[in-house]
Amino acid sequence: MVPPPALAAHSAHLSLVRAATTLRRDDIEELASTLLELGSGYEAALRAVISMQRLLERVRRSEDISPESALLLQEMSRQVAGLVECSAGMARCLDAAGGRLSAMKGDRGE
Numbered sequence: 331m332v333p334p335p336a337l338a339a340h341s342a343h344l345s346l347v348r349a350a351t352t353l354r355r356d357d358i359e360e361l362a363s364t365l366l367e368l369g370s371g372y373e374a375a376l377r378a379v380i381s382m383q384r385l386l387e388r389v390r391r392s393e394d395i396s397p398e399s400a401l402l403l404q405e406m407s408r409q410v411a412g413l414v415e416c417s418a419g420m421a422r423c424l425d426a427a428g429g430r431l432s433a434m435k436g437d438r439g440e
């Protein structure tokens with residue numbers, strides 16, 4: 331069964347990427363750069379969390395809060411503060427990636 335011509339023409343316009351939008355090489359390169367930066371941020375955050383887990387295991391093995399344990403906890407606090415800063419940077423990358431994708435799809439303020 332063949333759809334009526336009006337319905338077929340209407341369905342041809344249903345697309346995630348609008349036909350009037352052309353993908354520019356600059357847009358693709360900027361998106362790639364943003365995603366690379368985002369991936370690096372997530373990798374750094376994961377390394378920090380793993381480091382904190384290792385430090386916590388060293389603290390857990392101590393019978394009481396020794397001077398070393400206090401230093402380890404201080405280092406963990408520093409790493410948590412670094413993660414807060416990192417998450418702000420990743421939020422900016424996510425916003426930039428979303429904006430770039432919207433622009434590439436042609437969703438300019440609609």
